[in-house]
Amino acid sequence: MSKDFYTQFILPYAGIIIKICRAYTDTEEDFQDYYQEICLQLWKGRDNFKGNSKWSTWVYRVSLNVCLSLLRTDKKVSKNSVELPEVEGSLQPDANPFTNESLQLLYQAIKQLPDLDRAIILLYLEENSYREIAEIMGLSANNIGVKITRIKKKLKELLDGKIY
């Protein structure tokens, strides 16, 4: 990966990647691993981007695919009770990755959602249209609308008494 590619095509979208990674990780080490893996996949898959959609849509799609795939691998690894080699850095959950308390609570609630619902609500909160979310997720726009209503209801229940 060249520095130019990182500066031009990844760094301006780092916010998107960070928000997604935070929703799928609990430790600072995992967060950094997921972030780096997304950067790598964006770089490795750069030739697959044909310009049919916006680059940001591509970034969302790759980021979510990487997170979901890593999450599946992690679950599989943890199911087989594999002990990963010890590496430097804390494996303790990052208790407070955000300074804003309400945002922190919202993230905690989002993390309680099923993996795909997390992706949908993140895309919705990032103000993507139903059509864009449908395109990224490979679902129909109508289906997305129904799902978002259901997810928001669930989030409201999870946050009840904490923020509302």
Place this chain on the structure above:
Amino acid sequence: MERSIENIWKEGFQAEEKLSAPVISNLYKRKSKLVIQQIKNRSKKDNLSLIPVALIMFGVLAFIGKALLGLYVVVLISALFFLNKKTLKNLEAIDIKTNTYEYLITYRNQIKNITTKTTWLLGIGLPIAIIPAYWIFFDGTKVMTNFKELALGIEILIVVGMTLVLLLLGVLSYRLSTRMMYARLLERLESTIEDMEELMKNSFGK
């Protein structure tokens, strides 16, 4: 007043200070850890599978009245089990803390060394181990009586022939089983190393 999740999100990130991108460093650490962990797991399972094999072999041979041979087989398989265990322990000692690329290269070299050593071990060791087993199995039978009646030259020829066949079988079966069990994992290891080498040509390679 009720706050919507949309507002919490928007306002939260407007005030958020911790949204700076992490430094890209030591890429592929995670992938490397996982590939190596999968190879380790497979090797451990592979080695542990020797225990039931030894027990079944002993049971079958004892059942047909060849308990001594069964014991001999158990000793051989146990020796192989402990040898593998020692080799796996040496692999565990390789440390990722140094550098991910070097870690993978060291691991790959160790695997190549193990493969070469095991090929030699099986090539030479298998005939040495199995010919006495044949002896024990056929001892006191008509086959052995007939064998002993043969001319010394023919006896030697048969033993050498059997040795060569066993050598070939040992090496081939080892290579085949290794390919069946580890080929995909080793390909992943190779492709990770190749990716890292490509990255190292650029600024983020370290």
